[in-house]
Amino acid sequence: MPTAIIDGIATYYETAGSGPPLLMFSPGGFNATLDNWRAQGLYRRLNLMGQLADRYMCITFDKREAGRSGGRVERLSWSAYAAQGRGLLEHLGVERAYLMGGCVGCSIATTFAVAYPDAVAGMVLYSPAGGPRYRMLQQDRFVRHLAYVAECGLAQVVALAREVDKGFSQDSRVGPWSTVIRRDPEFAQRYAQYEPRRYAAVVAGMSRVLFDRDTVPGPEPEDLMLLDIPALIVPGEDASHATSAARYLQECLPNNEYWDVPVSGQTEDTAATRVLQFLDAVDSAA
Structure with a gap:
């Protein structure tokens, strides 16, 4: 490979x-x-x-x-x-x-x-x-993902990513790193332990930087x-x-x-x- x-x-x-x-x-x-x-x-x-x-x-x-x-x-x-x-x-x-x-x-x-x-x-x-609809759809995914993280935590994101066979575009709850979580156990372990406030800042920043225009x-x-x-x-x-x-x-x-x-x-x-x-x-x- x-x-x-x-x-x-x-x-x-x-x-x-x-x-x-x-x-x-x-x-x-x-x-x-x-x-x-x-x-x-x-x-x-x-x-x-x-x-x-x-x-x-x-x-x-x-x-x-x-x-x-x-x-x-x-x-x-x-x-x-x-x-x-x-x-x-x-x-x-x-x-x-x-x-x-x-x-x-x-x-x-x-x-x-x-x-x-x-x-x-x-x-x-x-x-x-x-x-404009594309921008709104993408930003909504990040909002929904952060809401799920706030309610359930990153460890549950890892569990969900392993349970479902969907990516961020199909299920916003699993987040932008879902495929890496499934493939790399060491990454998944580090991800689950990420400091929540720092994680929220990273994800919110991605949404703003990537999808900032119509x-x-x-x-x-x-x-x-x-x-x-x-x-x-x-x-x-x-x-x-x-x-x-x-x-x-x-x-x-x-x-x-x-x-x-x-x-x-x-x-x-x-x-x-x-x-x-x-x-x-x-x-x-x-």
């Missing part, structure tokens, strides 16, 4: 295909695992991975605190998630790569691009998560406006992937192509063709 240790945290990753490197930030919110590119809803239907790997070296990984990757109790930020991707490229000896984000992965990809612009050849932002969370708009990295933006159209979120990125990113096609028109044939068309054009111009 390929694993890289990044900032002391194990990151499970896979590579598929050959060609220019494409670092892929997975969809799936707090359960953003590499499997989601092939198994989750829209991405299963589009089969993007199966076609992109024919021309590019696709680098996929489980986001920290998700799937088979490890984690640590701390106030997480988009910068921390981007640093995981940067560390993975360094582990693989890749100096410059294309980025692709799906859903919440778009927030991480744009944060990566702002922090490490010289390491980014171009980026695909597919169905970016965002919008559009795509991540970099400040002024930072996006200074990027000269080619970007392809593909809109979503539901409560968690508002079309307004994609339009926000179109407004902020100065060097972008906006694929103005509804989700119903994004098919296995059309989506991969459009993404490859963009990546190949950027690669040829480099």
Whole structure:
């Protein structure tokens, strides 16, 4: 099982295909695992991975605190998630790569691009998560989790996480570290003994830092406006992937192509063709 240790945290990753490197930030919110590119809803239907790997070296990984990757109790930020991707490229000896984000992965990809612009050849932002309903839903999860902790304690969170097979996005009571609790008994023991007031401060801070706006969370708009990295933006159209979120990125990113096609028109044939068309054009111009 390929694993890289990044900032002391194990990151499970896979590579598929050959060609220019494409670092892929997975969809799936707090359960953003590499499997989601092939198994989750829209991405299963589009089969993007199966076609992109024919021309590019696709680098996929489980986001920290998700799937088979490890984690640590701390106030997480988009910068921390981007640093995981940067560390993975360094582990693989890749100096410059294309980025692709799906859903919440778009927030991480744009944060990566702002922090490490010289390491980014171009980026695909597919169905970016965002919008007022998305912000409200995410913040409500943190409120419900802290209410459960206040009533039942962290030891009960550990017990519940082991009892149910759900992540934070499906059951707010188990919290953002539920998958690490299930996989790592030593982590679970430390987690159960965490000082309650400090834990509440960490979680409240995460909610405020991660979901602070009614559009795509991540970099400040002024930072996006200074990027000269080619970007392809593909809109979503539901409560968690508002079309307004994609339009926000179109407004902020100065060097972008906006694929103005509804989700119903994004098919296995059309989506991969459009993404490859963009990546190949950027690669040829480099």
